[in-house]
Amino acid sequence: MNLKLEPCTPNDAAQLAELRVLAMRPSLERIGRFDTERARQRLLQNFVAECTRLIKLDGLLAGFLVLRPKDNDLLLDHFYLHPDFQQRGLGSAVIKLVLAEADAMGKIIHVGALRDSDANRFYIRHGFVLREITEFDNYYLRYPQADTSRCE
Template sequence: MLSKRAATEADKPYLVWLQETCMREYAVAFWGSWSPDLDVRNSIVGCQIIVDNGHDVGCVTVEKHSDHLWLDELFREPTSQRRGIGSKILWDVIADAEGGDIPLRLSVLTTNPALDFYLRHGFRIHQESAERYYLVR
């Protein structure tokens, strides 16, 4: 059974590990290294831990703005990827944006293959830089 719970201060080490596990390869591909600054988790505001059958398997962080929702993170542990968990969580966030009749926005590094995941879920690139694709749905 899939659920979410609010992240707590005690989750910070897990969240730091999860971010590095999910993003290190793409950061190194773009910048050439992994920054130790990324090993600090300053805030858990808006962060929810994804729980599958009683086990923490990822996180999702959504920021609410007056004119859109911003999907800041959607990370899943490697062992929980390609099982539909990310899609289920993303569809929940999409439903929240649609319920508020506002766009859902996010960005991905240009080196991150997650771009295809978001395009398959109806996002489109509305802006890009050398570093990131900015998407909207």
């Protein structure tokens, strides 16, 4: 598996908005809140190419993530895989890269997930802890982990 996180350009925004619609559709339909245009606009309204990374697998666009500064922490604002690339372990491989980066900086990562989404189990499995439940979303934190593999 040749996995790469690559920089994004402003020209990628429309394609990523469409990918978000595909990835979010099942979760949003489960809670009766799917709206194609709203799903697109949620990404496009706050799109910042410098915070966005393309997830490429063997040269193909498999998804993207948005990691923004948030006070002294990081916000994983978006993390989507195209449905064709889900359930293959790719999400776990990507989140491990992001977590290692945050750990190296000593940063807390914040993330939100729709309450009925499979993403909740995913984030808990990767060390995030629930901090807040709202009507539609769950919010999690993941504290930086010390590197215990190095000998002092």
